[in-house]
Amino acid sequence: MAFDYDKYIRPGKLPHIWCPGCGHGIVMKGLIRAIDSLGLDKNNTAIVSGIGCASRLPGYIDCCTLHTAHGRAAAFATGVKMAKPEMNVILCGGDGDGTAIGGNHFIHACRRNIDMTYIIMNNNIYGMTGGQFSPCTPTGAKASTTPYGNPDPAFDVAKLAIGAGATFVARGTAYHATQIDKLIAEAIQHKGFSVVEILDDCPTTYGRRNKFKSVIEMMNRLKDIAVPVKAAEKMTPEQLEGKVLTGVLYKQEKPEYTTEYAKVIERAKGAK
Amino acid sequence: MAKKVAFMQGNEAGAHGALYAGCKFFAGYPITPSTEVAEVMSAELPKVGGKFIQMEDEIGAMAALIGASLTGTKALTSTSGPGFSLKQENIGYACITEVPCVIFNVMRGGPSTGMPTGPSQSDIMSAKWGTHGDHPAICLVPASVQEIFEETVRAFNLSEKYRTPVTIMPDEIVAHMRERIVFPEPGELEVINRTAPSVPPEKYKPYDTSFGDVPPLAAFGTNYRFHVTGLNKMEDGFPTTKAAIVQAEEERQVRKVEANADDIIKYEEYLMDDADIVVVAFGSTSRSARFAVNEARKQGIKAGLFRLITFWPFPEKQLLALSKKVKAFITPEMNLGMCTGVVKGCIEGNAPVHGIFRVDGEPINPGQILDKMKEVK
Ligand SMILES: Cc1ncc(C[n+]2csc(CCOP(=O)(O)OP(=O)(O)O)c2C)c(N)n1
Numbered sequence: 209m210a211f212d213y214d215k216y217i218r219p220g221k222l223p224h225i226w227c228p229g230c231g232h233g234i235v236m237k238g239l240i241r242a243i244d245s246l247g248l249d250k251n252n253t254a255i256v257s258g259i260g261c262a263s264r265l266p267g268y269i270d271c272c273t274l275h276t277a278h279g280r281a282a283a284f285a286t287g288v289k290m291a292k293p294e295m296n297v298i299l300c301g302g303d304g305d306g307t308a309i310g311g312n313h314f315i316h317a318c319r320r321n322i323d324m325t326y327i328i329m330n331n332n333i334y335g336m337t338g339g340q341f342s343p344c345t346p347t348g349a350k351a352s353t354t355p356y357g358n359p360d361p362a363f364d365v366a367k368l369a370i371g372a373g374a375t376f377v378a379r380g381t382a383y384h385a386t387q388i389d390k391l392i393a394e395a396i397q398h399k400g401f402s403v404v405e406i407l408d409d410c411p412t413t414y415g416r417r418n419k420f421k422s423v424i425e426m427m428n429r430l431k432d433i434a435v436p437v438k439a440a441e442k443m444t445p446e447q448l449e450g451k452v453l454t455g456v457l458y459k460q461e462k463p464e465y466t467t468e469y470a471k472v473i474e475r476a477k478g479a480k
Numbered sequence: 481m482a483k484k485v486a487f488m489q490g491n492e493a494g495a496h497g498a499l500y501a502g503c504k505f506f507a508g509y510p511i512t513p514s515t516e517v518a519e520v521m522s523a524e525l526p527k528v529g530g531k532f533i534q535m536e537d538e539i540g541a542m543a544a545l546i547g548a549s550l551t552g553t554k555a556l557t558s559t560s561g562p563g564f565s566l567k568q569e570n571i572g573y574a575c576i577t578e579v580p581c582v583i584f585n586v587m588r589g590g591p592s593t594g595m596p597t598g599p600s601q602s603d604i605m606s607a608k609w610g611t612h613g614d615h616p617a618i619c620l621v622p623a624s625v626q627e628i629f630e631e632t633v634r635a636f637n638l639s640e641k642y643r644t645p646v647t648i649m650p651d652e653i654v655a656h657m658r659e660r661i662v663f664p665e666p667g668e669l670e671v672i673n674r675t676a677p678s679v680p681p682e683k684y685k686p687y688d689t690s691f692g693d694v695p696p697l698a699a700f701g702t703n704y705r706f707h708v709t710g711l712n713k714m715e716d717g718f719p720t721t722k723a724a725i726v727q728a729e730e731e732r733q734v735r736k737v738e739a740n741a742d743d744i745i746k747y748e749e750y751l752m753d754d755a756d757i758v759v760v761a762f763g764s765t766s767r768s769a770r771f772a773v774n775e776a777r778k779q780g781i782k783a784g785l786f787r788l789i790t791f792w793p794f795p796e797k798q799l800l801a802l803s804k805k806v807k808a809f810i811t812p813e814m815n816l817g818m819c820t821g822v823v824k825g826c827i828e829g830n831a832p833v834h835g836i837f838r839v840d841g842e843p844i845n846p847g848q849i850l851d852k853m854k855e856v857k
């Protein structure tokens with residue numbers, strides 16, 4: 209039987225704002241399946257985002273949803289989680305939102321290892337504002353503000369997260385749609401700050417400027433560059449040139465922030 | 481039983497006032513001259529099961545505050561000048577989403593890094609207009625350690641009652657001075673909590689104006705699920721660009737404060753019955769003004785003090801009425817004329833307004849005010 213998404217979609221809030229061919233909807237469906245597979249209580253689940261096309265996602269899902277300011281999702285979510293640690297807190301947003309204006313909040317959420325899951329939809333561009341380059345736009349690519357090619361080097365989101373202290377980091381793509389829910393579900397189950405980067409596409413503002421003839425071509429690129437971590441182990445550096453690893457890239461057990469703060473409360477109360 | 485009495489600093493009193501009001505969450509970023517508030521909260525909150533978090537910057541602190549408040553938790557942040565500027569983005573977010581929270585901003589010299597340890601009263605316009613767009617503003621300006629405690633409690637009450645951020649802004653002198661404080665007993669001061677929804681979850685709308693200008697606010701993590709956005713929104717919390725709804729919502733947000741100005745505005749009148757020279761002052765400057773008024777009276781000058789305790793909404797009505805019977809206003813302030821301009825704006829030219837402005841990091845002393853009284857009498 210086909211999966212019933214309606215159980216989680218807010219009545220009357222569709223159609224969504226995304227363009228035909230945008231990868232964000234694929235990620236939303238993955239998130240919904242992940243929530244369903246874990247049986248998360250909608251009342252006890254907060255979905256928090258920043259600003260951008262990707263950040264419109266929470267509005268469609270029937271949970272406690274918080275569409276914040278550009279780049280600030282991690283900071284708002286930290287307040288929710290600290291005040292009510294028993295809640296499941298999921299963040300989502302675009303690459304610009306998370307790694308440019310929100311970069312500081314992102315790395316500090318990683319460092320604290322606070323038990324939340326951050327889904328970052330990386331389409332390599334500021335989609336909502338019409339295709340300006342983001343910190344994840346490849347060097348040389350065309351954006352509305354890099355008419356001569358992008359001179360900036362790009363972030364590797366996963367490495368950034370690992371370096372900053374996140375204890376679960378995974379990567380998937382919008383092409384590999386059926387893997388998305390599994391990565392997100394594993395991330396939510398992980399106790400600590402988990403980051404799931406989903407490489408997706410913005411045909412409207414990135415594809416057309418960068419000589420992709422169709423959405424299918426953009427999706428095929430995702431298929432071609434993705435190499436599962438297991439498969440990569442058997443490949444030479446030459447073979448891995450231009451590829452990106454997918455799957456669970458990093459996982460570690462470390463003290464979680466709200467649990468550590470509960471100990472602060474105990475110490476302050478003189479219990480221990 | 482005798483009440484608990486202490487010798488306490490203003491910032492510390494603010495922290496204790498917040499705890500009295502039931503604050504259970506603090507997020508901040510260190511900055512002189514406000515840091516003592518954070519230090520006291522870091523020590524006291526966990527004792528009562530509350531949470532303290534030092535964020536990566538003031539933008540993040542303000543964001544965390546709103547997130548915490550949405551779970552039904554009373555939340556405080558403290559800051560000063562540059563930090564207040566950074567908070568403005570999310571103060572606007574709290575205004576439009578109507579999420580209660582309290583900002584304790586100690587006024588130091590500015591703009592920019594300015595004078596980190598010098599007193600100032602130059603954030604009063606930022607407290608109203610610091611964030612972009614039309615929005616309500618409530619700002620309290622206490623003048624003593626005792627009053628910082630009591631006004632912090634009131635800041636929480638107003639914030640909860642009107643579902644809006646409230647700023648309490650002692651200047652550096654009041655925040656750092658030490659004075660005797662008599663702690664109110666539990667229950668002695670009123671403590672207000674936001675109105676919870678009375679309808680079942682499936683009927684709940686976070687901006688349902690059938691409940692009046694201040695709709696009830698549910699909490700995340702209960703069985704009420706709702707959406708919050710910084711976009712202009714409809715009564716169900718979802719974005720809209722429908723002109724009539726946007727206009728009505730913007731007007732309601734401002735009206736819920738303006739129409740209740742009488743409930744929010746607080747001031748003290750000192751020797752005002754027969755006064756013809758009236759000093760309008762607030763914070764530490766009002767202490768110098770009181771001294772000057774006493775001296776003036778000894779010298780036969782009919783001086784009085786109108787002390788602002790609420791700065792926003794401004795007591796326009798009261799000053800307009802006064803302006804019809806007094807000879808002159810004197811407005812001493814540690815900035816270059818912000819309050820003076822506001823006073824002029826509401827008295828329809830009925831009386832002259834003589835400002836005394838200082839931005840050199842020194843307090844305005846009673847002598848300066850007395851000299852001005854002699855000059856204008
Ligand atoms: C403080 C602030 N600066 C700038 C903007 C304008 N803005 C809105 S969305 C956006 C970029 C979003 O890009 P991304 O996060 O990559 O998401 P996408 O739209 O590509 O999904 C920008 C710059 C804003 N809303 N707020």
Ligand code: SF4
Nearest residue numbers: 226227230261335410
């Ligand atoms: S502009 Fe790009 S990111 Fe935004 S909805 Fe369209 S395709 Fe998606």
